[in-house]
Amino acid sequence: MNAAIAxxxxxxxxxxxGLIQRVIGLFEQIPxxxxxxxxxxxxxxxxxxSGQTKTDGLNIFKLSDSAVFLFQDEYKxxxxxxxxxxxxxxxxxxxxxxLLVIGLGSRFAALALLGMTLVIQIxxxxxxxxxxxxxxxxxxxxxxxxxxxxxxxxLIAKRFR
Numbered sequence: 001m002n003a004a005i006a007x008x009x010x011x012x013x014x015x016x017x018g019l020i021q022r023v024i025g026l027f028e029q030i031p032x033x034x035x036x037x038x039x040x041x042x043x044x045x046x047x048x049x050s051g052q053t054k055t056d057g058l059n060i061f062k063l064s065d066s067a068v069f070l071f072q073d074e075y076k077x078x079x080x081x082x083x084x085x086x087x088x089x090x091x092x093x094x095x096x097x098x099l100l101v102i103g104l105g106s107r108f109a110a111l112a113l114l115g116m117t118l119v120i121q122i123x124x125x126x127x128x129x130x131x132x133x134x135x136x137x138x139x140x141x142x143x144x145x146x147x148x149x150x151x152x153x154x155l156i157a158k159r160f161r
Contacts, residue, residue, distance in 0.1 A: 033148030044097035051093025103151020110142035
C-alpha cells in the first residue's frame with residue numbers, strides 16, 4: 001500500500017497542480033550557496049555603513065564627533081559606558097561584516113551580529129522589529145547552515161577533510 005501511495009504522489013500532475021509542482025521544483029533547484037551569499041552580503045553592507053557613521057574614515061579606532069553623543073543621548077544602553085559602547089560598536093560593525101563577506105568564521109560573525117541586532121531591538125529601536133526580524137532570519141540561516149561554497153570557511157573545511 002505504501003508503495004502505491006509513493007508512486008502516486010511522485011507521478012507528474014497535469015493542469016494547474018502540475019504547473020505548481022514544476023515551479024516548486026524549479027525553486028528547489030536554487031543552490032543554497034546563492035541563498036547564503038544573498039543573506040551575507042546585504043546584511044554585511046548594512047552593518048558596515050552603520051559602522052562608517054561612527055568613525056572618521058576607515059580608522060575604526062577614531063570615533064566621529066557624533067558617535068559618543070548618539071550612545072549618550074539616543075541609544076542609552078543600560079550598564080554600558082557610552083564611549084565604550086561606541087568604540088565596541090564601531091569595531092564590531094567593521095570587523096564582523098568583513099568576515100561575513102569573505103566567509104571566514106561566518107557562523108560566529110553572524111552570531112555576533114545577531115547579538116548586536118537583539119540589543120538594538122530591545123534597547124534602542126523596539127519598533128523596528130520588521131527590519132530586525134529580517135536581519136535575524138539572515139543571521140540564523142548562516143548560523144544554522146553555514147556560508148555556502150563561496151566562502152573561505154568552505155575552502156578551509158575542504159582542505160582539512
